[in-house]
Amino acid sequence: MRQILTAKQLRAAEQRVFDAEPDVDLMGRAAQAVARVTDAVVPTGTVLVAVGQGNNGGDGLFAAARLAAHRPVLVWLAMGSAHEAGLEAAVVAGAQEVDAVGAIKALAECSVVVDAVTGLGSRPGLPAEVETFAAACQAQGVPVVAVDLPSGLGADDARVHPSFQADHTVTFGAPKPCHVLNPAASRCGVLHVADIGIDAEPTMLRAAEESDIAAWWPVPGARSDKYSRGVLVLDTGSESYPGAALLSCAGALHVGAGMVRYAGRAPSGLIMSRFPSVVIGDGRAEATVLGSGWGDRDNAESRVEWAKLHQLPAVVDADALYSLPSGRLDGWLLTPHAGELARILGCTRAHVESQPLECVREVARTTGAAVLLKGATQYVAELSGRVTIAVPGPAWTARAGSGDVLAGICGALLASGLPAWKAGVLGASIQAMTAARNPGPYTPDELSARMPAVIAELAAAR
Numbered sequence: 282m283r284q285i286l287t288a289k290q291l292r293a294a295e296q297r298v299f300d301a302e303p304d305v306d307l308m309g310r311a312a313q314a315v316a317r318v319t320d321a322v323v324p325t326g327t328v329l330v331a332v333g334q335g336n337n338g339g340d341g342l343f344a345a346a347r348l349a350a351h352r353p354v355l356v357w358l359a360m361g362s363a364h365e366a367g368l369e370a371a372v373v374a375g376a377q378e379v380d381a382v383g384a385i386k387a388l389a390e391c392s393v394v395v396d397a398v399t400g401l402g403s404r405p406g407l408p409a410e411v412e413t414f415a416a417a418c419q420a421q422g423v424p425v426v427a428v429d430l431p432s433g434l435g436a437d438d439a440r441v442h443p444s445f446q447a448d449h450t451v452t453f454g455a456p457k458p459c460h461v462l463n464p465a466a467s468r469c470g471v472l473h474v475a476d477i478g479i480d481a482e483p484t485m486l487r488a489a490e491e492s493d494i495a496a497w498w499p500v501p502g503a504r505s506d507k508y509s510r511g512v513l514v515l516d517t518g519s520e521s522y523p524g525a526a527l528l529s530c531a532g533a534l535h536v537g538a539g540m541v542r543y544a545g546r547a548p549s550g551l552i553m554s555r556f557p558s559v560v561i562g563d564g565r566a567e568a569t570v571l572g573s574g575w576g577d578r579d580n581a582e583s584r585v586e587w588a589k590l591h592q593l594p595a596v597v598d599a600d601a602l603y604s605l606p607s608g609r610l611d612g613w614l615l616t617p618h619a620g621e622l623a624r625i626l627g628c629t630r631a632h633v634e635s636q637p638l639e640c641v642r643e644v645a646r647t648t649g650a651a652v653l654l655k656g657a658t659q660y661v662a663e664l665s666g667r668v669t670i671a672v673p674g675p676a677w678t679a680r681a682g683s684g685d686v687l688a689g690i691c692g693a694l695l696a697s698g699l700p701a702w703k704a705g706v707l708g709a710s711i712q713a714m715t716a717a718r719n720p721g722p723y724t725p726d727e728l729s730a731r732m733p734a735v736i737a738e739l740a741a742a743r
């Protein structure tokens with residue numbers, strides 16, 4: 282599990298290191314990591330380092346000094362002034378200074394650019410000259426290694442602003458929100474988290490890793506049976522949207538539900554013809570999935586209320602999200618995408634997309650349920666305010682029906698006895714990991730059929 286630190290939390294962690302060891306050279310360690318990644322990404326040719334006036338520029342200059350020992354290095358002081366000791370080290374090592382015009386001209390001969398304009402102290406956006414330079418790097422296809430974060434982004438901000446488009450980003454101690462929250466994360470390229478001796482304490486924002494998914498996956502044991510593995514009732518689909526019923530069945534079955542009962546309004550013959558192991562009709566269960574493919578259903582509210590009355594943990598998806606019963610929904614998992622979350626909150630989709638953490642936390646706080654906000658980055662918020670980001674996957678999954686499969690997956694995991702937040706994180710992650718291992722436009726049900734192989738791989742790795 283990776284802890285995600287805000288700029289303020291990272292600075293506090295840095296301060297603790299300085300307090301314990303006043304002479305520690307954190308900047309030297311940061312520069313060493315930047316030089317190492319730069320050499321690994323593009324081993325030869327001229328490096329052009331764009332330098333700002335703060336400590337981010339300092340990292341860039343000390344990295345320039347290291348690189349200049351074995352390859353040509355140019356430095357551009359993009360804000361006029363720069364970290365004095367860093368500049369001296371770079372010049373002594375042989376780096377050559379260029380001005381703004383020289384920097385743009387030099388791009389034609391450079392093999393890589395190091396962006397050390399701003400980091401944790403970054404205000405969103407770039408001065409005009411730097412923005413022009415960043416655009417030229419992209420237009421000319423020169424790879425960019427960003428120091429700490431692509432200059433122009435805000436460290437704690439999910440939004441994109443005029444900024445560098447990095448191919449690689451070398452950050453220190455722990456990822457910051459901009460490295461994991463989309464769309465900002467899409468500007469970071471490959472993220473390298475360098476250990477420079479800063480300890481990241483547990484925070485209210487963290488990102489799950491594949492090793493967590495492997496460790497948490499509910500693998501059956503010798504004493505397991507279909508009941509102990511979890512019985513799931515799917516009330517999904519409708520006469521108008523029978524496909525959603527099939528997709529939720531596919532999701533639940535392919536992640537190993539002990540038993541799936543189908544109690545929705547899609548034709549039972551259709552379900553049986555595709556999934557003969559599904560039992561038709563309601564019955565004893567450990568969890569239910571409500572809402573996927575319901576459309577405008579007449580008894581939506583009473584059906585959701587029914588689950589609450591029977592204290593049946595529910596995955597609430599799609600149309601059922603607008604029929605939530607009052608009171609605390611402990612043990613439930615809500616699975617909205619940004620548009621659905623906006624409708625629940627009575628705000629715009631754009632607001633949810635620019636403030637995803639605040640919005641997902643707000644619904645978890647007011648309902649007591651765990652809330653999985655779906656999309657390019659998938660967030661699972663709990664009542665406590667803790668948010669866990671699922672393992673990311675490729676955008677191939679962004680297509681109609683993926684959410685129906687995901688609801689079935691999460692339902693099966695909830696039925697297995699996992700807490701709702703963990704069911705959400707595991708469900709979103711396994712779908713993303715399967716897509717990552719099977720790139721291409723597979724349909725959501727085809728992709729679900731590839732999940733057992735990924736789960737077997739995870740179980741074998743434990």
Ligand SMILES: NC(=O)C1=CN([C@@H]2O[C@H](COP(=O)(O)OP(=O)(O)OC[C@H]3O[C@@H](n4cnc5c(N)ncnc54)[C@H](OP(=O)(O)O)[C@@H]3O)[C@@H](O)[C@H]2O)[C@@H](O)CC1
Binds near residue numbers: 307338399404407429
């Ligand atoms: N502490 C440590 O020992 C370690 C720190 N480390 C490194 O330090 C970095 C943080 O350094 P930092 O605090 O000096 O801030 P930094 O990101 O360089 O920017 C501040 C300067 O940029 C300017 N500026 C900002 N935005 C702007 C904009 N949009 N347009 C124009 N100007 C803008 C801003 O101007 P001002 O706001 O003052 O007007 C100020 O002059 C961190 O990311 C990591 O790389 C590592 O070495 C590990 C050890």
Ligand SMILES: Nc1ncnc2c1ncn2[C@@H]1O[C@H](COP(=O)(O)OP(=O)(O)O)[C@@H](O)[C@H]1O
Binds near residue numbers: 677687
């Ligand atoms: N950009 C993206 N990258 C990766 N996965 C995505 C992206 N956008 C959406 N997804 C995934 O696609 C699914 C879409 O869900 P949803 O919008 O509810 O679809 P539907 O309701 O049509 O089934 C979600 O499971 C989400 O995880």
Ligand SMILES: [K+]
Binds near residue numbers: 397398427430431432
């Ligand atoms: K930077």
